[in-house]
Amino acid sequence: MPTGRDWAEKAYPDPEYRAKVVAFWKEDRLPEGRGRDVEWRIAGKNGQYKDVEFRVTYLGDKSLVVLTDTTARKRAEEELRAEKQKFQTMTESLPVGIVMMGSDDKIKYINPKFKQLFGYDIADIPNVEDWFLRAYPDPTYRNKALHNWWNNLRSWKPGEGAPYTRKVTCRDNTHKYVNFIPVQLQTNEILLTCEDITESKEAGDKLRERNLELEVLNNIIASVSSSLHLPEILETLKRVFVEKLGIPVGGVFFYNESGNALTMEMSWGVPDRLVSDFETFVLRQYTGETAIHHIPSSRSDDSLFSKFLHRGSSNLRIPLLAKGEIQGMIYLMREAPSFHEDQIAFFKTLGQQVGVIVQNARLFSQVRQSHTQMKALSLQLVEVQEAERRYIARELHDQIGQELTGLKFALEMNVLQSEGKTKAGLMEAQSIVNKLVVLVRELSLKLRPSMLDDLGLLPTLLWHFERFTNQTAIQVTFKHSGCNDERFPREVETTIYRIAQEGLTNVARHAKTDQVIVRLWSDGKTLGIQIEDSGIGFNDAVLNAGLTGGLYGMRERAMLLGGRLTIETRPSAGTRLTAELPINRDDE
Numbered sequence: 001m002p003t004g005r006d007w008a009e010k011a012y013p014d015p016e017y018r019a020k021v022v023a024f025w026k027e028d029r030l031p032e033g034r035g036r037d038v039e040w041r042i043a044g045k046n047g048q049y050k051d052v053e054f055r056v057t058y059l060g061d062k063s064l065v066v067l068t069d070t071t072a073r074k075r076a077e078e079e080l081r082a083e084k085q086k087f088q089t090m091t092e093s094l095p096v097g098i099v100m101m102g103s104d105d106k107i108k109y110i111n112p113k114f115k116q117l118f119g120y121d122i123a124d125i126p127n128v129e130d131w132f133l134r135a136y137p138d139p140t141y142r143n144k145a146l147h148n149w150w151n152n153l154r155s156w157k158p159g160e161g162a163p164y165t166r167k168v169t170c171r172d173n174t175h176k177y178v179n180f181i182p183v184q185l186q187t188n189e190i191l192l193t194c195e196d197i198t199e200s201k202e203a204g205d206k207l208r209e210r211n212l213e214l215e216v217l218n219n220i221i222a223s224v225s226s227s228l229h230l231p232e233i234l235e236t237l238k239r240v241f242v243e244k245l246g247i248p249v250g251g252v253f254f255y256n257e258s259g260n261a262l263t264m265e266m267s268w269g270v271p272d273r274l275v276s277d278f279e280t281f282v283l284r285q286y287t288g289e290t291a292i293h294h295i296p297s298s299r300s301d302d303s304l305f306s307k308f309l310h311r312g313s314s315n316l317r318i319p320l321l322a323k324g325e326i327q328g329m330i331y332l333m334r335e336a337p338s339f340h341e342d343q344i345a346f347f348k349t350l351g352q353q354v355g356v357i358v359q360n361a362r363l364f365s366q367v368r369q370s371h372t373q374m375k376a377l378s379l380q381l382v383e384v385q386e387a388e389r390r391y392i393a394r395e396l397h398d399q400i401g402q403e404l405t406g407l408k409f410a411l412e413m414n415v416l417q418s419e420g421k422t423k424a425g426l427m428e429a430q431s432i433v434n435k436l437v438v439l440v441r442e443l444s445l446k447l448r449p450s451m452l453d454d455l456g457l458l459p460t461l462l463w464h465f466e467r468f469t470n471q472t473a474i475q476v477t478f479k480h481s482g483c484n485d486e487r488f489p490r491e492v493e494t495t496i497y498r499i500a501q502e503g504l505t506n507v508a509r510h511a512k513t514d515q516v517i518v519r520l521w522s523d524g525k526t527l528g529i530q531i532e533d534s535g536i537g538f539n540d541a542v543l544n545a546g547l548t549g550g551l552y553g554m555r556e557r558a559m560l561l562g563g564r565l566t567i568e569t570r571p572s573a574g575t576r577l578t579a580e581l582p583i584n585r586d587d588e
Helices: 006-009 015-028 070-094 110-119 126-134 139-155 199-225 230-242 272-285 341-417 420-447 451-453 458-474 490-512 540-544 549-560
Strands: 032-035 038-043 049-059 060-070 097-101 107-110 164-171 175-184 190-197 249-256 261-268 293-295 314-322 327-332 477-479 515-522 526-533 564-569 575-582
Touching: 015 038, 015 327, 032 420, 038 451, 049 070, 097 110, 110 175, 110 190, 126 139, 126 164, 139 477, 175 199, 175 230, 199 230, 199 490, 230 249, 230 261, 230 293, 249 272, 261 272, 261 327, 293 458, 327 341, 451 458, 458 490, 458 515, 490 515, 490 526, 490 549, 490 575, 549 564, 549 575
Parallel strands: 477 515
Antiparallel strands: 032 049, 038 049, 049 060, 097 107, 097 190, 164 175, 175 190, 249 261, 249 327, 293 314, 314 327, 515 526, 526 575, 564 575
16 A cells, blocks of 8 residues: 555445545544544455544654554444433332432432432432431431431442332422332442332221221220129220320210219329320310210410310310210320221220220129129028027027926926816826927027037037938038138028038938938138938939039029028939038128
8 A cells, every 4th residue: 555545445445434434534534633523434455344433643744553452442422322321211110219329429310200200300309318318307317218228338338239228208298108119230330229119008007907996996895795894894995096106185974874974994104293284175175975086286374274285186085885874985186197988987986895894894894783782682691581580489488488487387286286077188188288388499400500609510510410310310421621620701600501401301212212411611712511322312403403402592592692502413323512612702
């Protein structure tokens, strides 16, 4: 290639491209000095093209040309431009926000979705610090977020990152929950993706809240339904409101029919010195409504109201209803946020359930009170009956018995002084009087032996067993422990004696045996007796037919004293009667 023309024809085989190159050099030609740097695409001897940079220095009629092969660099630049175009095309079409942060904390790029999500563009948040100031205006929350960000940033290596969720304040002051996924690149830049999860988080929160409400409702119903004791029900409600539902202040009020008014049964979260004021405060607001009443935010110049109501407080009055009748009210108070519609609907359902439970508990309390009164009345009737028996037995023994004894002695004297028919008549009268004396004595002892009051249970039982054996020829084997020289409450001794008396009577009437075992024991807390025979026994039909009706009466007397009486029997297998009574019975 002796000439420049030859070079041009070889290096630029395309005529149009060659003409463009030649025109450039003609225009750029200087007498002396540096020409413009330029890149041309040159065909090599092997037919392959290369990108070459020309640096020309003109030296009169000569030129010094420095050629640099830029093919690789050119290809890399083209590939980089292509990748950037791909990245931009991809990020602009993604449904998530994209942020590129430089190693100098400058924000280099945000995609359209980011601006759509938050309303910010690069001018608003040119660097990381400005982003944190705008996204997290609350200083405490921002400092926590910054602390976590810098700690994570120091620990990440290229290709690493850790997703996290933040509550972000947008440009229009709305809030969104955003899931951030940062990745540190080899260039120390941070690629941050931002996904709006507000709807899914709110739906999840609402689902969790609903599940919690159902759990609370089930727990309350299960807990308070297992107990009809009002104090236990109130404690369960308080625990659920404070621990499960996060209600720091509240009170439970019951409706009093006699006074036609509500009274506070329990409160929580209220200082002791303000409990009375709190009750007055709540009752002054209550107007007798049977629908749930919500006070989202209240203020008042009244000093009493100002103790409890202030800006941002939310208050709820929940009527407790059962079959449309008011049973009471639950008053709840908490700081913002206000109770929303779903919560109010939940508390309405809760009020209906608790209203029924409270009604049942109050009815049960009334029944229990009536039962207690009936039990006390029955005990009084038993005591009156025993007192009457004691009186009649004493009268029979002291009055009628003495009169009959006097009559007996008078007849004996007259018999000695009489003859013939008169003597025979007097002797017959004397025989009748003797029988009456025995009959009155037996009747007096059956009604109530005086020794039960004078000497106690153990001597009286020993005496009774001896009489029983003499009258029936049934041998009594008596075993006892913990009863020597012990006196027990009079009603307990009387009931045990009556059970022994009735049990032995049944043995004599029905058992067809000549042996019976009686056991008496005391452990200091209870007094027990057991009567066991090996007689013919009887089946359930006989038991239910009332042949042992006296023992049913004894069972009732045992139950009145807080004890129990059981009968075990089978045909041809004997009968065992067991009774145990508490010695010191607590009044219900």
